[in-house]
Amino acid sequence: MTREPVLTFTENGIYCAAGDFYIDPWRPVARALITHGHADHARDGMGSYLATDAALPVMRHRLGEIDAEGIAYGERRQIGGATVSFHPAGHVPGSAQIRVEVAGEVWVASGDYKVIDDGMSEPFEPVKCHHFITESTFGLPVFRWAPQADVAADLNAWWARCAAEGKTAFLGAYSLGKAQRLLSMLDPHVGPILTHTAVENTNAVLRGQGITLPDTMLVTPELNPKDHPGALVLAPPSALGSQWARRFGKQESAFASGWMALRGVRRRRAGDRGFVISDHADWDGLLWAIRETGAENIYVTHGYTDIFTRYLNEQGWNAQVVPTQFDSDGGDSE
Amino acid sequence: MKDFAALFNAVDQTTKTTIKVAALAEYFTTAEETDRLWTVALFSGRRPKRAVTTTKLREWASEASGVPLWLFEDSYAIVGDLAETIALVLPPVDSDDTGTLTSWINALRGLKEEDDAARKAFVLSAWQQLGGTERFLFNKLITGGFRIGISQKLMTRALSRATGRPEPEMAHRLMGNWHPDDVTWHSLIEAEDASADASRPYPFYLAYALEDTPEALGDPTDWRAEWKWDGIRGQLILRDGDYFVWSRGEELMTDRFPELARAADHMPPGTVLDGELLVWQPGAEFPSSFNALQARIGRKTVPKKLLAEAPVILHAYDMLEWRGEDIRHRPFAERRALLEKASADLPADAPIRLSPQHKFTDWTELATLRDTARDAQAEGLMLKRADSPYLSGRKKGDWWKWKLDPLTIDAVMIYAQSGSGRRANLFTDFTFAVWNGNDLVPFTKAYSGLTDAEFRQITAWVRKNTLQRFGPVRQVTPHHVFEIAFEGIQPSPRHKSGVALRFPRMLRWRKDKPLQEANTLDDLKEMLRIYG
Numbered sequence: 068m069t070r071e072p073v074l075t076f077t078e079n080g081i082y083c084a085a086g087d088f089y090i091d092p093w094r095p096v097a098r099a100l101i102t103h104g105h106a107d108h109a110r111d112g113m114g115s116y117l118a119t120d121a122a123l124p125v126m127r128h129r130l131g132e133i134d135a136e137g138i139a140y141g142e143r144r145q146i147g148g149a150t151v152s153f154h155p156a157g158h159v160p161g162s163a164q165i166r167v168e169v170a171g172e173v174w175v176a177s178g179d180y181k182v183i184d185d186g187m188s189e190p191f192e193p194v195k196c197h198h199f200i201t202e203s204t205f206g207l208p209v210f211r212w213a214p215q216a217d218v219a220a221d222l223n224a225w226w227a228r229c230a231a232e233g234k235t236a237f238l239g240a241y242s243l244g245k246a247q248r249l250l251s252m253l254d255p256h257v258g259p260i261l262t263h264t265a266v267e268n269t270n271a272v273l274r275g276q277g278i279t280l281p282d283t284m285l286v287t288p289e290l291n292p293k294d295h296p297g298a299l300v301l302a303p304p305s306a307l308g309s310q311w312a313r314r315f316g317k318q319e320s321a322f323a324s325g326w327m328a329l330r331g332v333r334r335r336r337a338g339d340r341g342f343v344i345s346d347h348a349d350w351d352g353l354l355w356a357i358r359e360t361g362a363e364n365i366y367v368t369h370g371y372t373d374i375f376t377r378y379l380n381e382q383g384w385n386a387q388v389v390p391t392q393f394d395s396d397g398g399d400s401e
Numbered sequence: 402m403k404d405f406a407a408l409f410n411a412v413d414q415t416t417k418t419t420i421k422v423a424a425l426a427e428y429f430t431t432a433e434e435t436d437r438l439w440t441v442a443l444f445s446g447r448r449p450k451r452a453v454t455t456t457k458l459r460e461w462a463s464e465a466s467g468v469p470l471w472l473f474e475d476s477y478a479i480v481g482d483l484a485e486t487i488a489l490v491l492p493p494v495d496s497d498d499t500g501t502l503t504s505w506i507n508a509l510r511g512l513k514e515e516d517d518a519a520r521k522a523f524v525l526s527a528w529q530q531l532g533g534t535e536r537f538l539f540n541k542l543i544t545g546g547f548r549i550g551i552s553q554k555l556m557t558r559a560l561s562r563a564t565g566r567p568e569p570e571m572a573h574r575l576m577g578n579w580h581p582d583d584v585t586w587h588s589l590i591e592a593e594d595a596s597a598d599a600s601r602p603y604p605f606y607l608a609y610a611l612e613d614t615p616e617a618l619g620d621p622t623d624w625r626a627e628w629k630w631d632g633i634r635g636q637l638i639l640r641d642g643d644y645f646v647w648s649r650g651e652e653l654m655t656d657r658f659p660e661l662a663r664a665a666d667h668m669p670p671g672t673v674l675d676g677e678l679l680v681w682q683p684g685a686e687f688p689s690s691f692n693a694l695q696a697r698i699g700r701k702t703v704p705k706k707l708l709a710e711a712p713v714i715l716h717a718y719d720m721l722e723w724r725g726e727d728i729r730h731r732p733f734a735e736r737r738a739l740l741e742k743a744s745a746d747l748p749a750d751a752p753i754r755l756s757p758q759h760k761f762t763d764w765t766e767l768a769t770l771r772d773t774a775r776d777a778q779a780e781g782l783m784l785k786r787a788d789s790p791y792l793s794g795r796k797k798g799d800w801w802k803w804k805l806d807p808l809t810i811d812a813v814m815i816y817a818q819s820g821s822g823r824r825a826n827l828f829t830d831f832t833f834a835v836w837n838g839n840d841l842v843p844f845t846k847a848y849s850g851l852t853d854a855e856f857r858q859i860t861a862w863v864r865k866n867t868l869q870r871f872g873p874v875r876q877v878t879p880h881h882v883f884e885i886a887f888e889g890i891q892p893s894p895r896h897k898s899g900v901a902l903r904f905p906r907m908l909r910w911r912k913d914k915p916l917q918e919a920n921t922l923d924d925l926k927e928m929l930r931i932y933g
Contacts, residue, residue, distance in 0.1 A: 207476045208468045209489035319415070328489065330413070331481050332825050334550070335853070339415045373870070374475050381469065390867075 073149070073169045073198070074176065076366075076389050081176055081200065085169040086149030088117075090176045100151065102178025103162035104129060105243060117144075119153050121189070121276060122161030125243060128272045140189065156180040157191030158346050159244030160278060166194050174198040175360060181345065182352040185215060187251050187278060188244075193359030200366040200389065201357060204347040205325050206375030212325070212349045219252040222342055225321065226257050230297030235315040239304040239338070240323045242266045244346055246301055247273055247280060249323055252344075255281045258297030262286065263311075265303050292316060307338055325349070357384070404432050405440065405502040406534040413549055421551065425559030434586040435503040441589075442581045444556055446651070448545040452512035453520055455483060455544060461521055465528060466490040478873070481821030484540030487528075496532040509542055553604075554794050564590060569604070572793045577601035578653060599640040602647040603673065603721050603729065604793035608783065608800035615764050615784060615803060625733065625787055626759045626767055627718060628779040629802055631691045631888070631903075632679040633698070637715050637753075639665055639672045640725075646678075646715075656701060658713050660752045667751050668743055671725030675791075676717035676756065683712070683750065687778040691903060692891045717744065718756040718783070721791055729791035733799075736791065774805050775932060780888065781805045807886035808928060809908060810920045813841055814881045817863045818874045820848070828860045828875075831907075833885055835898070837922040841879055844898035844925060845887070850907035859910075882914040883907045890929050898922060900929050 075082050080092035088098040095112035102108055102118075104125035109118070111130055118126060120137035127133065138144060140163065143152045148170075153163035156178055164177040173196040180202065184190040222238075229236040240246045242265040250270070253260060260283045262270065267285045274280060284290075286300065292315045306312055307320050320338040325345025327333050333341035348356060357365060357379070365386040367376045372388040379386035411424035429437050442448070459477075463470045468490050477486040500508070505527075512520045524543075531539050541547055557571040564571070574589060578600045611618075618624060635654065638645040644665055646654045655661075658678065668674075679688035680697070693711050697703065720740040721729050728736055737758075744755045759782075761767045767782065774781050781804035789799035812833035820829035830848050834841035851859070859881070869876040886908035893901035 207479060208466065208472060209476045209480055209486060211489070211493060213493070326826060329480055329825050330485055331821070335824065339417070371479075373872075374472065378469070378472055 073167055073172050073174045083149050083167055086146035086151065088146055090165055091178065100165050101126065102156065102165060103159055108178060119161050119163050124272045124276050125161065125269065154194050155189035155192050157182060157188050160188050160273060162188060164194055166196065172197055176200040177202065179347055180356065181348045182356050183215065185248050187248055193356060196360050196362050198364040199357060199360045199362035200368060201353065202347065203353065203367050203370030203372055203375040205345065205349055206353055206371040208350045210325060210328055210349045211351060212343060212345060215252065218342055218344055222252060223254045223257060225340055226299050229319050230258050233317060235292065235318040236299040237307065237312055237315065237318045237320040238299060238301050238323060239307040239320065240301065242303050243269045245323060249301065250280045250283065253281060253299065258299060259284060259295045261295060261298050261300045263302035263306055266301050402498050402500060402502050402505050402535050402538060405436065406538055409538060409549065410534055412551060418555060421555055422559045422562065425556065426562040429560060429563035433501060436501055438581045438586045438589065439502055439506055441556065441575065443547050444551050445553060445575055447580060449506050449510050449542060451543060452509050453524060453543055458487065458543065461524055462487040462490060465525055479821055479825050481825065484537055484544045487540050488537040491528050494529060494532040496535050497530050498535050505539060506542060560590060569793050572604040576604055576651065599643060600638060600645040602636045602638060605634065605636065605649050606792045606800060607795040608802045609795065609797050611801040611803040615767065618784065621761060621764055623787055625785045626761060627756045627783045628777055629781050629783045629804065630677055630679055630688050630716065630778065631780050632677040632688065632694055635676060635678040635715060637661060637664060637674045639668055639670050642670060657697065657703065659703060660708065660713055661715060663752050667747055667753060669724065671722060673722035674715060674717045675719040675721055676715045678713055679716050680711045681714045690778060690889065690891065715753050716756050717753050719791060732788040732790065733785055734787040771803060771805065807888055808890065808932060809884050809886045810925060811882050811911060811914060812885050813879045813916060813919045814877065814883060815841055815843060815879055816874050817877055827856045828863045829856055833883065835920050835922050835925055842898050842922050844896065844900060845885060845902045845905045847885055847905045847907050851910065855910060879916060882911040882916060882919050884909040884911055890933050892929060892933060898925065900925055
């Protein structure tokens with residue numbers, strides 16, 4: 068007799084029959100376990116939400132009044148016939164891999180993850196399992212991240228040069244996670260850091276839960292850029308080159324994303340600089356994480372699924388592609 | 402190669418032309434002369450003779466990185482640049498580079514004499530020695546194609562600044578058949594009597610498209626009008642008893658058009674003509690369609706049969722040199738008069754034809770004529786100011802192409818494929834279909850015409866609405882209707898729909914249009930009947 072799989076891939080998202088819940092569902096369901104607060108994972112309209120204590124503030128900020136419950140990392144909870152626990156994914160503060168165990172069989176849905184310690188998010192912890200669901204956003208061997216300290220040095224050197232030339236350094240990055248990670252990499256001695264509302268709102272939420280960030284100043288309509296020479300402006304990518312950005316006068320623009328590793332993409336963004344900083348695992352990171360789980364069965368979702376799956380199968384894993392609706396934003400969240 | 406890498410980064414890391422020009426001008430003043438010369442050569446599409454095949458490069462990169470060859474190839478398809486793909490898959494190292502650009506180039510050229518084992522050893526050791534930008538540039542020296550946002554215009558501006566000489570002179574000096582082996586920085590850029598190579602062409606003058614009505618151009622009597630036919634822009638040079646044919650992309654095409662050799666029977670040496678290369682059947686009133694010319698493009702040597710089937714002429718519309726004198730500064734009307742005089746006695750079978758000018762007294766009359774362009778197999782009209790000199794590059798003001806509106810058809814998107822290079826993470830290559838009863842028949846692909854925001858939007862949609870995957874191609878739910886614009890339509894037995902389009906692109910995303918209201922195969926066939 069073959070057993071029902073612990074997790075199945077349905078049109079609503081990843082489903083656990085034993086516990087009757089979904090992980091990061093994309094359609095309204097009664098019970099949702101959420102890996103992290105990014106819009107493509109934590110969606111509106113679920114009957115109830117379960118996420119890490121550290122992920123909840125951002126989710127509440129984004130989704131408003133929701134029926135949500137927090138859980139500590141590592142805490143085991145029984146839901147129907149399933150035992151679940153949340154483990155650090157290192158993607159953004161509060162992000163988790165969700166471990167689901169039914170009758171001794173262990174599955175891990177990792178959501179989005181990165182394996183290096185960014186100094187802000189709870190560092191990734193490998194979880195032993197039989198079945199591992201992995202992302203593959205950067206699942207090609209051309210993606211290899213340089214150490215964060217090296218990128219930080221480049222970033223600060225760029226900012227310092229802009230300041231010396233009397234230009235505003237305009238840095239575009241996704242408001243939740245990436246922006247705060249960049250803040251933690253910036254050297255406040257170079258100059259003042261100005262923020263767009265979207266970034267500052269998330270800053271406030273994360274500061275509220277005890278995360279330390281350098282001082283920032285919200286750009287209000289009254290703010291006069293001339294009062295803040297040598298400033299760096301941190302804003303969502305959509306603000307690059309916008310009307311809003313023009314008020315800062317002479318400027319250089321930069322964009323921070325894993326995609327900046329590709330010259331072609333960098334040039335398409337039409338910014339001056341691209342800094343390669345990603346909250347996803349690079350090629351080596353993905354392979355390391357997969358090996359560390361000890362899992363034999365790998366399910367590959369959003370990203371270069373076909374290519375990465377073929378490679379895993381060649382290397383002896385039992386891998387398959389899982390359809391997803393997660394990667395719906397053309398890479399801008401990265 | 403450090404200086405060169407620093408220059409490359411300075412230029413690549415900004416979108417502002419002033420900063421690019423400043424970085425280049427600085428380099429052209431301070432770098433070693435041979436490095437400068439090679440830099441000008443590389444940025445204008447010249448490169449050292451390829452010492453290693455790209456097939457070998459791929460094999461070695463796969464081996465050195467431990468990445469299986471298929472995975473390397475798949476990665477290359479996404480990155481879109483071989484030199485970059487290799488630089489990225491190899492393990493990162495800190496650069497330890499003491500060579501100059503010229504010394505690296507010479508080392509690469511020395512490989513020609515070596516066997517494969519020695520070549521491989523050299524390339525692998527270079528990859529271990531060079532990191533980051535330097536590794537990428539080293540690969541580029543082998544593969545060629547320095548597309549880094551430095552136009553000819555930008556480079557001539559930088560050279561002009563570095564040397565204090567005028568830009569048009571710099572543009573002219575850089576044209577033609579020179580190679581760093583045969584010239585020096587001094588002879589190419591500085592020497593007073595640049596005893597130019599006989600084949601050296603003049604920089605082409607390029608027209609802008611006229612977006613508005615021509616009334617804005619002023620008095621119609623100041624202007625001259627000719628048909629604009631769709632061929633290959635070419636410059637015919639007759640000097641020292643020899644002939645040369647150059648394309649607008651500065652490619653020497655002489656061997657491809659042997660029929661133009663007879664031009665020397667009709668015009669004296671020291672003549673340079675600007676015109677359109679067209680297939681023109683003997684006795685025909687108009688040229689053949691671009692399709693006929695296509696058979697000739699890409700053939701480096703032309704078989705007799707093809708020569709007879711698709712005879713090419715130069716449809717001459719301007720004269721740049723006469724009796725060895727550069728006459729580009731003279732007014733168009735004067736140059737034209739000389740051209741008319743020189744071609745007065747051309748026999749009907751001469752490989753040069755004079756482009757006729759249309760007589761008109763007001764713009765309305767000309768507009769009526771333009772409406773009949775398709776009957777003459779033309780794309781529209783060219784308008785040239787009678788007193789204008791022959792400028793270089795694309796400059797607004799004196800030359801305008803006044804084309805007919807493109808043909809359009811509403812079609813349904815049925816397949817999507819992601820782009821490469823600049824568009825690596827977007828779906829940008831689409832296949833479109835028209836209705837045939839209840840079936841959708843694919844008839845064209847199109848890649849351009851949408852904004853980045855629209856490409857992002859359609860990419861998100863494709864991901865959610867994939868029906869089936871065929872490798873990199875995704876079949877999607879038929880749902881979205883696009884208005885496809887194109888310049889021409891031809892019968893094509895190779896295509897399921899029986900037609901092939903010229904320059905298809907997405908004109909508009911017809912979000913307002915329901916699927917059922919897309920055009921039909923019969924509509925397409927009707928267009929073929931009228932315009933084919």
